[in-house]
Amino acid sequence: MGRQLQLNFTPLRVRGDAIRLQTLPFKDAQQFRELRDEHRAHYAVTRRSDQIVALPLALGATPIGEEKVVSVVENASLIRPLLEQRLVTLLSSNRRLVARYNPITTVGRTLPTGFTEADRHLHLQSRVLIAIRSLKLPDAEPLGLLWDIEIQKTCATSLAVLHGQGVRLDGLTVERQVPVEDVRMLPYRRLVGRVGAITDGHARLSERFQNVEELLPLDELYLEASPENLRHLLQHVTRNTSGRVQGKIDEIVFENSRGRARMEHIARISDWLRGLGEIELQEGLSVGIGNLLSEKDAQNFPRFIEGTTPTYVFDAGTLKSESRAAVGLSKFGPYSRHVFTPTRPNVCVICDRARRGQFELFLRKFRDGLSVDGKSLPFGRGFLGIYGLQDINLTFVEADAFTADAYHAAASKAVRMGAEGMPWHLALVQTERDSRQLAPQKNPYLVAKAAFLSNQIPTQFVAFETFSMAPASLAYTLSNLALAVYAKLGGIPWLIKSDKGIAHEVVIGLGSAAIGESRFSRKERIVGITSVFRGDGGYLLSNLSNAVPMSKYGEALTESLQATLQRVRNEMNWIKGDSVRVIVHAFKPMRNTEVESVKAALKEFSEFDLQFAFLHVKQDHPYLLFDDDSIGTKGRGEKTPVRGLFAEVGHNETLLTLTGPQQLKRPTDGLPKPLLLSLHRDSTFTDIIYLTKQVYWFSNHSWRSFLPAAMPVTIYYSDLVAGLLGRLDRLGSRWSPSVMLGKIGTTRWFL
Numbered sequence: 001m002g003r004q005l006q007l008n009f010t011p012l013r014v015r016g017d018a019i020r021l022q023t024l025p026f027k028d029a030q031q032f033r034e035l036r037d038e039h040r041a042h043y044a045v046t047r048r049s050d051q052i053v054a055l056p057l058a059l060g061a062t063p064i065g066e067e068k069v070v071s072v073v074e075n076a077s078l079i080r081p082l083l084e085q086r087l088v089t090l091l092s093s094n095r096r097l098v099a100r101y102n103p104i105t106t107v108g109r110t111l112p113t114g115f116t117e118a119d120r121h122l123h124l125q126s127r128v129l130i131a132i133r134s135l136k137l138p139d140a141e142p143l144g145l146l147w148d149i150e151i152q153k154t155c156a157t158s159l160a161v162l163h164g165q166g167v168r169l170d171g172l173t174v175e176r177q178v179p180v181e182d183v184r185m186l187p188y189r190r191l192v193g194r195v196g197a198i199t200d201g202h203a204r205l206s207e208r209f210q211n212v213e214e215l216l217p218l219d220e221l222y223l224e225a226s227p228e229n230l231r232h233l234l235q236h237v238t239r240n241t242s243g244r245v246q247g248k249i250d251e252i253v254f255e256n257s258r259g260r261a262r263m264e265h266i267a268r269i270s271d272w273l274r275g276l277g278e279i280e281l282q283e284g285l286s287v288g289i290g291n292l293l294s295e296k297d298a299q300n301f302p303r304f305i306e307g308t309t310p311t312y313v314f315d316a317g318t319l320k321s322e323s324r325a326a327v328g329l330s331k332f333g334p335y336s337r338h339v340f341t342p343t344r345p346n347v348c349v350i351c352d353r354a355r356r357g358q359f360e361l362f363l364r365k366f367r368d369g370l371s372v373d374g375k376s377l378p379f380g381r382g383f384l385g386i387y388g389l390q391d392i393n394l395t396f397v398e399a400d401a402f403t404a405d406a407y408h409a410a411a412s413k414a415v416r417m418g419a420e421g422m423p424w425h426l427a428l429v430q431t432e433r434d435s436r437q438l439a440p441q442k443n444p445y446l447v448a449k450a451a452f453l454s455n456q457i458p459t460q461f462v463a464f465e466t467f468s469m470a471p472a473s474l475a476y477t478l479s480n481l482a483l484a485v486y487a488k489l490g491g492i493p494w495l496i497k498s499d500k501g502i503a504h505e506v507v508i509g510l511g512s513a514a515i516g517e518s519r520f521s522r523k524e525r526i527v528g529i530t531s532v533f534r535g536d537g538g539y540l541l542s543n544l545s546n547a548v549p550m551s552k553y554g555e556a557l558t559e560s561l562q563a564t565l566q567r568v569r570n571e572m573n574w575i576k577g578d579s580v581r582v583i584v585h586a587f588k589p590m591r592n593t594e595v596e597s598v599k600a601a602l603k604e605f606s607e608f609d610l611q612f613a614f615l616h617v618k619q620d621h622p623y624l625l626f627d628d629d630s631i632g633t634k635g636r637g638e639k640t641p642v643r644g645l646f647a648e649v650g651h652n653e654t655l656l657t658l659t660g661p662q663q664l665k666r667p668t669d670g671l672p673k674p675l676l677l678s679l680h681r682d683s684t685f686t687d688i689i690y691l692t693k694q695v696y697w698f699s700n701h702s703w704r705s706f707l708p709a710a711m712p713v714t715i716y717y718s719d720l721v722a723g724l725l726g727r728l729d730r731l732g733s734r735w736s737p738s739v740m741l742g743k744i745g746t747t748r749w750f751l
Contacts, residue, residue: 003630003642004294004629005304005625005641006625006626007135007292008148008266009145009292009623010145010289010292010293015285015287016285017284018070019078019082020068021069022055022063022068023052024051024052024065041057042057042058042062044057044081044082046081057085072285079143083279083287086280087279088104088184090273091104096128098186099185099188103129103146103622105127106127108127109125113252114248115238121155121157121237122155122233124252126151131146133145136650138303145270146622147270149256150257151257154222154225155233159223160218160219169198170195173226174205174221174224176190191209192221193212194206194208201217203221254668259626259639263628266292274291294628303647303648306642306645307693309700310700311497313497314332315335316335325700326479333386334386334492336492343388344392345392346395346423348418349363350399350407350430351398351399355467359464366482367383372472379475382482383478397410397417398410404443405447407444408448415455426457428485432463432464439730450731451734453749458744458748460485487704487748492538495536495537498536498537502581503574506533506540506568506582506583507534507694509585509712509713510528511528511586511722513722513725529543530543531721532568534572540568542721542747543560543564544560557593558597561598565605574608576607577608579608580605581611581612584614585617587719589616598612598614613679613684613686614683615678616677618676619673626671630642636667640661640672641674642657642660643658643659643708648689652679653688654692656695658674658708663707663710675695677691698712698714699711699716703751704751720750
């Protein structure tokens with residue numbers, strides 16, 4: 001099938017040779033803010049190193065610094081702050097008020113649901129996002145505009161109105177409207193806290209951010225448009241039709257986020273702005289907006305290449321290999337089949353007493369496999385047959401009910417049983433799908449998980465709803481369950497073929513989790529998370545730093561990384577003079593603290609020929625990629641490009657698609673974003689194409705599921721750890737983060 005890629009990028013045509021500016025020394029952030037606010041009407045104010053640069057928007061403005069004239073060609077980056085101010089003015093003068101900068105976000109029309117009460121209290125607004133970026137093309141690197149649309153949900157009526165209508169407000173999170181001095185901008189809302197009680201027209205906040213008063217007027221507060229708040233609000237104002245209203249809201253969001261709708265909306269709004277003519281930045285300097293870039297014009301479009309999937313290996317000599325992990329596993333068995341222990345794992349099973357019979361039948365299928373009408377399904381040989389185990393010993397411990405207290409009691413009893421007899425290698429915990437929505441302290445699985453982890457025992461959940469799945473679907477669910485269980489027991493299902501041109505390659509996923517009492521408290525303690533792999537995808541270990549104040553985070557992370565790398569050095573048998581490449585993947589922007597911590601840790605290994613790369617893996621960026629020829633699959637992913645496309649889009653930056661039409665789960669999933677990979681300037685290994693291919697291979701390498709992931713496992717695993725640590729931290733006295741500093745913290749407990 002052919003393809004016709006299109007980016008949401010319109011290049012700018014710059015007319016003019018010179019930029020007029022004024023400079024003055026930068027002192028501090030407050031000075032910069034004050035200058036920008038005071039002179040907004042006459043100057044675009046930006047910062048370059050130790051100087052503030054003021055760009056006059058009109059002739060005759062009172063000078064505020066040393067005047068200069070510079071070349072446009074040599075200072076093209078200064079077009080951005082000028083254009084930003086001109087766009088805000090242009091949009092607001094055409095009745096499109098701006099909600100925020102970076103990206104410039106302008107508010108469009110309100111989309112009705114057709115339910116009067118819902119539309120009075122809840123507004124769905126279309127918003128246009130415009131980011132100013134340069135783009136690397138085969139023969140140029142023009143500045144341009146990146147376009148997108150989104151649907152913003154906003155609770156439109158104040159707490160005073162809602163309270164008057166009898167809406168229960170205690171326990172709900174609220175925002176306060178903040179006015180702005182810039183008349184071109186809309187007021188914005190800032191989250192302030194959680195309502196504890198209502199007193200004399202005021203909300204008393206039971207939880208709040210620092211510097212927020214405890215008592216605030218109801219007419220200044222609005223509900224945060226969180227899923228919980230919206231569900232509560234709609235149930236009150238629409239009563240029995242709340243389900244239909246929520247369905248309509250989902251439909252509106254989908255209709256505006258699917259590929260074709262976004263593509264058409266972006267084309268319309270960019271055509272409209274282009275039709276207003278060239279935008280004057282300064283006298284003698286203007287820009288015109290070009291057409292959206294399409295692959296039809298290959299010379300003016302990034303060169304997208306389709307990556308090759310990794311080869312999975314199932315033996316140390318790499319002779320047993322396959323292009324599909326599930327096929328190779330069924331054919332050869334797991335990589336560690338000859339050395340794996342325990343071959344008869346001792347497994348504890350926690351379940352609701354009322355579900356035991358069904359869980360026993362399910363686990364029999366898990367152990368022995370299943371077939372239909374004598375035909376073997378993908379899981380026909382079961383966990384024992386596929387993974388080469390002798391047996392699996394299952395011991396049931398029943399909970400009196402599916403509640404947090406009952407599951408905590410059952411888990412505690414199981415822990416005592418394991419301590420007094422044969423220790424547990426794993427705990428299987430029966431859950432219910434809806435329990436994911438429960439608060440952590442009321443979540444039976446999370447409470448049981450904390451009890452087992454506190455005693456260094458990994459756990460695996462099994463949702464009750466899977467018991468009744470049709471055999472064909474159940475086979476795939478059991479396959480994924482068996483994969484995760486084998487990995488949690490310490491097994492290696494497979495590795496991937498890697499670059500043999502270097503002696504040792506280590507890939508580290510770097511993450512962090514903020515630890516605090518609540519969403520509104522200052523989370524002063526932070527835990528550094530590292531997931532460490534060899535270049536062939538061999539999972540080496542996961543490590544956590546101590547939970548420390550932010551001021552001590554760099555030091556704690558350095559110590560944790562040094563200990564981690566020392567263990568890796570010993571395990572991989574590094575010899576003095578060996579070539580060693582260390583690649584760090586980070587999901588969050590790498591702060592100087594983290595970069596310097598990695599560099600400090602690497603100084604301890606100066607006897608090796610060392611290269612390192614810091615790669616930021618971003619989901620939050622302004623790029624969109626369409627395929628005009630893509631019809632999707634089974635009603636999913638129209639205009640969505642296939643998985644595995646990549647191209648350079650900037651200096652040491654690439655785009656990579658990891659979610660194609662086949663990876664979308666529901667017809668209502670919108671257009672997925674590609675990943676943006678950015679290489680940090682301090683990197684000494686700078687082959688961005690090699691690093692991009694490696695990210696793609698690692699996204700095919702999760703031991704949690706046979707399905708390809710939307711993130712490389714380096715990031716995916718660290719993100720799973722961070723998410724679970726954040727939820728466990730809310731269990732109060734039933735959890736201590738120091739538990740993870742034991743042996744369990746280095747295992748695959750999070751899969």
